[in-house]
Amino acid sequence: MTEPERDEELVRRFRAGDADAFTTLVRRHQQRVYSLCLRVLGDADAAADVAQDTFLTVLRKLDGFRGEAAFTTWLHRVTVNACYDELRRKRRRPMLHVVAEGDREHEPGPPVRDHADEVAGTRDVAAALAQVPEEFRVALVLADVHDMAYQEIAEVLEVPIGTVKSRVHRGRLALGKVMGLEAGASAPQAVAGESRDGVGEPQADSSASEREP
Incomplete structure (x- = not known):
């Protein structure tokens, strides 16, 4: 059985003028890129658009x-940067609110805790991830969905490895809180279990000893 070509060989072929090599790279990694976009952005349509932008x-x-x-x-670095760009664009978009006749300006919307309770009840991990601060969310998804070692995450995010460990830890705590899990409960397993389908086979983690439990 022929071994699949390494990514670096496909890159070399593309630079030599072989357009099919790039097509192979896209097919090999498109599901993983889309999965990362979806978990970070929490919106399937936006994730598809950003995944396409990433490959462009x-x-x-x-x-x-x-x-x-x-x-x-x-x-992964290009993908994360594309996600951050989309999140910045989303924050700049005006929010339209139509006030129905008889509505009161001072009437409050549903409290945040009500949504958190709903998430805790349904264990909707995708919705829960959307409530985790962005930089913690990205590190958490890279670690617990994509099974990346801390050293590689540090290279992707271009931050020290200690910063990665802190972000993953704080992301797990934030996700556990949103999902209504008690301290020490398995928020990482919940993320991985909910998100594993469609991501593809995870890479072997050669730096398991560097990972937090």
Whole structure:
């Protein structure tokens, strides 16, 4: 059985003018890229758009990829940056609110705790992740959904490994709180279990000893 070509070999072929090599890269990684976008953005349509934008960026910048990190590390970095761009655009979009006749301006919306209770009741991990602060959410998804070692996450996010550990830990605490889990409960397993389908086979974690329990 023929071994699949390594990503770096496909990159080399693409640079040599083989357009099919890029198609192979996209097919190999598109589900993982979409999964990351979906978990970070919490919106399927936005995730599909950002995943497409990610591969357009990769196509545009692939000639400049120097191979100082693994292709997958670089691809995750491009994906995360595209997600952050989308989150910034989302914050700038005006929120339209139509006040029905008879509504009172001072009437409050549903309290946040009501939504948290709903999430806790349904164990809707996707909705729960949306309530975790962005930088914690990204680190949490990379660690607990994509099974990435802390060192690789540090390379993706371009932050010290201690910062990664802190963000993952705080993300787990935040997610557990939103989901109504007691301290020490298995928020990481809940994320992984809910999100594993469709992500593809996880990469073996060669740095398991560096991972927090």
